Amino acid sequence: MQFQQLQYFVAVAETRHFTRAAEQVHVAQPSLSQQIRSLERELGAELFSRARGNIALTDAGETLLPLARRILADMDTARQEVQELGRLERGRIRLGATPSLCTGLLPDVLRDFHDRYPGIRLLIEEGGSHDLVRELARGALDLALVVLPLPSPSPALTTLELLREDLVVVSSPDAPAPGRGRSVRIADLQSERLVMFRHGYDLRELTVAACRTAGFEPDFAVEGGEMDAVLGFVRAGLGVAVVPRMVATRAGRDLRVTPLTRPGLHRTIALAHRSDVAPPRAARELQRMLLH
Numbered sequence: 001m002q003f004q005q006l007q008y009f010v011a012v013a014e015t016r017h018f019t020r021a022a023e024q025v026h027v028a029q030p031s032l033s034q035q036i037r038s039l040e041r042e043l044g045a046e047l048f049s050r051a052r053g054n055i056a057l058t059d060a061g062e063t064l065l066p067l068a069r070r071i072l073a074d075m076d077t078a079r080q081e082v083q084e085l086g087r088l089e090r091g092r093i094r095l096g097a098t099p100s101l102c103t104g105l106l107p108d109v110l111r112d113f114h115d116r117y118p119g120i121r122l123l124i125e126e127g128g129s130h131d132l133v134r135e136l137a138r139g140a141l142d143l144a145l146v147v148l149p150l151p152s153p154s155p156a157l158t159t160l161e162l163l164r165e166d167l168v169v170v171s172s173p174d175a176p177a178p179g180r181g182r183s184v185r186i187a188d189l190q191s192e193r194l195v196m197f198r199h200g201y202d203l204r205e206l207t208v209a210a211c212r213t214a215g216f217e218p219d220f221a222v223e224g225g226e227m228d229a230v231l232g233f234v235r236a237g238l239g240v241a242v243v244p245r246m247v248a249t250r251a252g253r254d255l256r257v258t259p260l261t262r263p264g265l266h267r268t269i270a271l272a273h274r275s276d277v278a279p280p281r282a283a284r285e286l287q288r289m290l291l292h
Contacts, residue, residue, distance in 0.1 A: 001039065007072060009064065013061065092121040093286055095141065096125045098201075099126045133150055143272070157273070183261040194207070198226070227247065
């Protein structure tokens, strides 16, 4: 049974006339009649009675008509929805990002994307780079913003570098300024109590590694928080934290921001997706906006 045959059948059923039905579907009348006969042979039943030139539906035709109309409507809906996806009027993007990027980089980009494509649903998953790489590999995400180098490099992923971001030290304005006031050396953090992120957080690993390279183990006042909690604890004066400059800039005036003395600390942000599967069109458009 072919979609076209059902189209012809419904046209004849509605016009009760083979010639007018052929004109309606823009096909030669003999071709339409041939397709109807082919459909009847396949179904093993006549769909129309053709007595004395009067066209009427048989019982089989009456049974098929609502089903055929439903099939044609479903096909039209499918065509419409696929075309809307192509025009980015509908769809979804499953985007993973580290919590600091959700706070710093993504809000402005996602606002611009949503303004341009309001019909696209944005599903955001926060996590560390290690977790996001795993979710990408199993197909649970279309794209992920991760910190390079990846904790476990995977040849199945393609990464595109987005930016290199400075890290800064944030502290409460009510507490003494860390370091020398205008800048902070990593070594100066030895005399500070740190508000530290949970295990698996990229910023935790980077900060702890820098302290150990400088020859000391950091002293944690509080540990285990996500970005918003860490900033809140710093505001309360519990300690200082090392955070991305973008996050510190968006955090408001109730935090003191002190740069790290050169060469300082930096992190490289990349956009990752699976190498073996092309991201959906909507995800590719978001990728284009992120890269530009």
